[in-house]
Amino acid sequence: MGEQGFGIDPAIVTSVATDAAEVVAGGTQLAIVVGGGNIFRGLKGSAAGMDRATADYVGMLATVMNAITLQDALERAGVPTRVQTAIDMQEIAEPYIRRRAIRHLEKGRIVIFGAGCGNPFFTTDTTAALRAAEINADVIFKATKVDGVYDKDPTQYSDATLYGTLTFHEVLSGELKVMDSTAIALCKDNNIPILVFNLFGPGNIKKAVAGDLIGTRISLVK
Known part of the structure; x- marks a missing residue:
């Protein structure tokens, strides 16, 4: 919208x-x-x-x-x-x-x-x-309105920190608001990594596919 x-x-x-x-x-x-x-x-x-x-x-x-x-x-x-x-x-x-x-x-x-x-x-x-x-x-791209996964809401807190990598366990145990827990558990069980990135950056979809260092990568191990 x-x-x-x-x-x-x-x-x-x-x-x-x-x-x-x-x-x-x-x-x-x-x-x-x-x-x-x-x-x-x-x-x-x-x-x-x-x-x-x-x-x-x-x-x-x-x-x-x-x-x-x-x-x-x-x-x-x-x-x-x-x-x-x-x-x-x-x-x-x-x-x-x-x-x-x-x-x-x-x-x-x-x-x-x-x-x-x-x-x-x-x-x-x-x-x-x-x-x-x-x-x-091979991978799920979670295209969103922010640059990746933060330790707190970046729209409300100017000192929010962006994570570069996370494990599925960290997302679930920390109750990080990335995707709902059912989706994270499905990805964990099937070893499907997730890349969370900002959809609205010019060319970001292409950068994500190319493996450029953007957003937050979530996988079984860091």
Whole structure:
């Protein structure tokens, strides 16, 4: 949503699509899990009195809106793209099928996973960890609004310290707000490293894929 308080900022979508297109042009297979907090957040809906499961389903639908918006931007950037959703929406997207997703990646297409994992009470972080394990991903990139993982909220504390590396155990035991604990545990059990970095730095997606020293790397051992 960029600097807006709500919705989709076309400039941000185009920027993300341009960076992702450069990565795929270099031969990297890329799958994307999108959230929907710019449109609707299930936990907030629940806090406002909605049934939690209903609120989460509304949130899943919001992720599909973001997914097809990003698909449009990617294809305008010249990248063949497929959206797969955990909730059937055959008029606008494919259903999630693991082998089909892998085949799309092998053919150089970006696969965007929408609608979370199809179940309430699970976040898109958990979806990212689950899909990464299913498609045998080498790494998860957690693209966010800050430069990585800090010891405290950098938006509130000017003396917050950025971690360069962390172990899964440190994240879980320290209750660091990186991804939810289910997602971290899934990555730990399947030995999938995570790189947390700032999505909005120019070319940061490409830098992350290239292994440049940006953000915070989380793995089994430092």
